[in-house]
Amino acid sequence: MKMLIIIIFVMIIVPKIILSKELAVTIDDLPIVHANVFTQKQQKIIFNKILKTLDKYNVKIVGFVIGQEINSYNHYMLDTLLAKGHSIGNHTYSHPYYKEVTIDFYCNDILKGEKILEPWLSEPKYFRYPMLHQGETRFKKDTMKNFLLGQHYTIAHVSIDNDEWMYNADYEEAFFNKDENKMKEIGLNYLEHMKERTYFFESMANNKLGRNIKHILLIHMNLLNSDYLENLLEWYKNEKWHYITLQEALSDPVYQIEDQYIGDRGISFLERIYINP
Ligand SMILES: [Zn+2]
Numbered sequence: 001m002k003m004l005i006i007i008i009f010v011m012i013i014v015p016k017i018i019l020s021k022e023l024a025v026t027i028d029d030l031p032i033v034h035a036n037v038f039t040q041k042q043q044k045i046i047f048n049k050i051l052k053t054l055d056k057y058n059v060k061i062v063g064f065v066i067g068q069e070i071n072s073y074n075h076y077m078l079d080t081l082l083a084k085g086h087s088i089g090n091h092t093y094s095h096p097y098y099k100e101v102t103i104d105f106y107c108n109d110i111l112k113g114e115k116i117l118e119p120w121l122s123e124p125k126y127f128r129y130p131m132l133h134q135g136e137t138r139f140k141k142d143t144m145k146n147f148l149l150g151q152h153y154t155i156a157h158v159s160i161d162n163d164e165w166m167y168n169a170d171y172e173e174a175f176f177n178k179d180e181n182k183m184k185e186i187g188l189n190y191l192e193h194m195k196e197r198t199y200f201f202e203s204m205a206n207n208k209l210g211r212n213i214k215h216i217l218l219i220h221m222n223l224l225n226s227d228y229l230e231n232l233l234e235w236y237k238n239e240k241w242h243y244i245t246l247q248e249a250l251s252d253p254v255y256q257i258e259d260q261y262i263g264d265r266g267i268s269f270l271e272r273i274y275i276n277p
Contacts, residue, residue: 021241022214024249025054025233026156028091028128030065030081031074033165033222034172040073047077049226051084057233062156062246063221064091064128065120067113078120087246089126089156090114098133099264103140107147114151126246127153132161132218132266134259141262156246157255157269158218159205162197164190168224175223187228194232198239204270205254214244214252216269 027050032043054061063081065088070078078088093112096105114121127148135141148155167190174182198215205213219225225232236243249255254273261272 020212021239022244022249023160023236023241024214024216024244024246025059025061026064026128026158026216026218026246027061027221027225028064028218029069029095029220029222030063030088030091031069031077031221033168033220035069035074037172037176038223043074046223046226047080047221050221050229051080053230053233054086055084056230057237057243059233059243060085060087060245062087062089062122062126064089064126064156065113065117066091066095067093067116068095070116082120082122087122087126088117088120089128090117090121090153091128092130095130097131098129098140098144099136103143106144110148110151110153124154124247125152126156128156128158129266132158132268133264134261136262136264138262154250157216157250159213159215159269160198160201160217161266161268161271162194162218164194164219164224165222167193168220168222171224171227172222183227187224187231190224190228191231191235195235198236201268201270204268208270208273208275209254213254213270214249216246216249 032038032046035043038046063086065078081088090110090113092106092109093116094109096109098106101109110127135144145155167186171183171186171190174186201215202212205211205215219229255269257273257275259269259272260274261267
């Protein structure tokens with residue numbers, strides 16, 4: 001009997017504990033963050049390195065594109081992503097901050113982005129709010145949510161929010177100053193930051209829901225990740241995370257919980273839901 005319990009524990013419970021760490025990786029601001037400060041050759045290197053790392057870890061992403069950033073040079077990147085089995089979602093045409101524009105402007109910007117993305121936009125259609133800002137008033141928030149639903153969009157929530165974009169800004173500066181020591185220091189700090197944010201949202205999920213959830217990570221297509229995504233994905237792998245698609249992650253019932261946050265902060269989905277324990 002005792003043996004049977006041990007066997008059941010090892011065969012059923014243990015894999016469940018291990019498998020409960022599931023992560024979808026999403027990458028924003030395609031084709032390349034701050035593309036205009038890089039040469040085409042540098043852009044190609046950034047893109048290829050990130051793509052190679054994704055391949056190495058067999059991670060299938062949804063990449064969110066800023067419509068106005070697509071041009072005749074870089075559109076091959078979107079072709080390549082699709083050819084490699086990744087998906088492409090809408091991240092608006094001009095990446096507006098919802099608080100600073102009208103509802104009409106924002107809706108048009110989404111449609112403009114969709115029109116440009118037509119040859120590449122994946123099904124289901126995903127939308128990612130720029131800066132994760134969904135509306136500072138209930139009216140603005142509800143109107144946009146309903147608009148997106150009417151346009152058959154699935155909102156690409158984020159559970160592991162972070163300040164990776166700030167590390168990238170410093171990293172770019174060090175890169176152009178050819179300060180390799182500084183770059184290394186920023187890179188290592190970035191990895192520490194991502195570990196902290198991951199633990200933070202893992203424990204938030206456990207506190208709010210009594211379990212871990214299928215997490216969704218937000219990072220960007222930038223110089224920093226061309227050098228450090230490999231370390232980051234290796235860390236998740238060593239921490240026994242399993243990579244899943246955004247579609248799989250969004251099947252977690254947590255994402256059906258009403259998002260009750262009204263305000264101008266761009267925050268994690270976990271911070272938007274209030275649950276009585
Ligand atoms: Zn963005």
